[in-house]
Amino acid sequence: MEHFRRRFLRCSEPLLKRYPRLRQFLRSLALRYRRRALKHLSYKPLISIQLAVFRVDTAELQACLESVAKQIYPHWQLCIVEDGSGLAVVRDTLQAFKKRFPGKVKLVLRDDNQGITASSQEAFRLTDGDYVALLDHDDYLVPEALYEVVKLLNRHPETDWIYSDNDKLDSQGRHCCPHVKPDWSPELLLTYNYILHLSVIRRSLIERAGGFREGFEGSQDHDLYLRLAELTGQVRHIPRVLYSWRQSADSVALNPANKHYAFDAALRALNDALKRRGERGQAQHPAHSWLGSYQIIRHIETPDIDVIVLEAEGETAPVLDKLTAQTRVNLTSVSWLEPDEGAGKCLNRLVKQCQSPYVLLLMPTIALTDTTLLLKLTANLAPQGVALSSAKVINTYAEVDHCGLAYRRGVFCYPLRGWDKTADGMGAYGGLPRNISLSSAVINVCKTAQLQPLLARLGSYETANAWLVALALELQKQKLRLVVDGGLTVLYTPAAAYQVTLSASDKALLQRDYAHLFSTDDPLYHRQML
Incomplete structure (x- = not known):
């Protein structure tokens, strides 16, 4: 040891x-x-792996096939469509593999090339299993991949969709670039296809979604995932690297510019999703992030917002001056905390009095440099199920102070602290919207109607920090989501970094009501993201 x-x-x-x-x-x-x-597994479903094959290096294809053959979970089926590659060596490799596993492999050899989407749909139609795993012809599964999926299904049989972390294989066959992913994050899926593979989906759900649709070649998986997200919330993440994405000279894994058509297809898929969901807006390539990421520009009516400043009156003049400069919003009222009243009790009273659809909670020690910031924060509340919207907080040294909050067994963490303010961070978490578990007290716009029913459990807290932590956890109990947008920033003016401080009483209340905050790690973060 x-x-x-x-x-x-x-x-x-x-x-x-x-x-x-x-x-x-x-x-x-x-x-x-x-x-x-x-x-010891009581539920042992058949997992159908679908594989569309075109022109691929035969060594890479053979490695992919062998990774399926070496699965320690034995109940698998491989459904292959060879899409008219015209390469005899590819067909010979596939036919030889089918001969080794005649009862497990279905193989269609096409004379014509119909494209990745049509061949993926044809491979799906070959599947028989309750669950379908998506695999590319140069991917590599670790031997325990399907076992880990089935182990999760035994613990959570209601699960419709499972995905895992991944890494990459370089040209020398070495594992590199581990991609650790958060738990289910619908807002992050709108910024890029963070799920990729390994993705294992209930077969009946794919059928309900309509399968793979032509017209989205290169982003056919992303298009499918967006439609699946509208049908289920039973999505679980396995925080393990279960598959490897191969870097080759013409792959997106090595150079995203290799398949620019895929990014145009993703824009079409995202805009189609907005239309299905009844959201006014448009997807575009963001100027401040990397190729392969996307930004949703939402269009909303001028919102009415009640303002609650998390300090006593008299400390707030500078921030109120900035608020009056905000455009395309109506600030209908401004309230302050009472110094002689507990923060939790005072916040409950003020939120109960709010009449506008939205309430802005903010600290006075900030500067707002974007005159449309409140409009954009409110627009991020447009998706159904989103209740709280926040922004990236930067300091006077042009660094990130935090981008949302996270926790690790009772310790509060400040994601991306110390990064340059323009840096995206791992997986664009610092540049685009994503879901979070906790938000700081610096700035938040919330839906009033979703806050007010939760107030009964929040009034005993002594500090605004603890009240907001409890609020975030209560919202998630109601299956509501919090989002932080790394593309929106506010300046935190104090010289010292922002810290969440809890009184002994507040900590005891949180431990009583939210024990998982002190015994588990934040499922929407990984320590590599902090």
């Missing part, structure tokens, strides 16, 4: 550098355990 500690856990060695060795060592130990655990 001491050898393991020295070799893999040296603090001076960056995680990404030691990742390949750490991954190989831990997997060898875990595989042995998983093989033993297989017999």
